[in-house]
Amino acid sequence: MRVFIYLMLLVFSTSACALPKILVQHQRNADNLAEIQVTNETLETLVCYVAIDGHKLYFELAARQRSQWYKATDMRFNFSHFSTWCDYLYLHPK
Numbered sequence: 001m002r003v004f005i006y007l008m009l010l011v012f013s014t015s016a017c018a019l020p021k022i023l024v025q026h027q028r029n030a031d032n033l034a035e036i037q038v039t040n041e042t043l044e045t046l047v048c049y050v051a052i053d054g055h056k057l058y059f060e061l062a063a064r065q066r067s068q069w070y071k072a073t074d075m076r077f078n079f080s081h082f083s084t085w086c087d088y089l090y091l092h093p094k
Contacts, residue, residue, distance in 0.1 A: 020046055022086050026079035034072040036082045040065055048086035052077060
């Protein structure tokens with residue numbers, strides 16, 4: 001019985017921390033500025049942000065869709081300066 005309880009706690013604790021599946025792509029554009037694009041690989045609408053240098057751009061990403069390309073404002077930025085986050089829209093309705 002104790003093993004069953006521990007197993008159930010393990011299953012529910014890991015699934016509660018699950019984030020949606022996204023694909024992040026990086027590239028350089030013709031002006032040699034770093035760009036990033038987020039692809040939603042789930043069947044749910046997501047709320048996401050792309051951040052660079054402390055500035056966050058929030059957007060909604062429909063199921064199985066790609067975002068627009070978001071570019072840096074300076075050539076010194078590269079892919080490691082970007083950060084992204086996405087979660088299910090129904091968990092963050094604002």
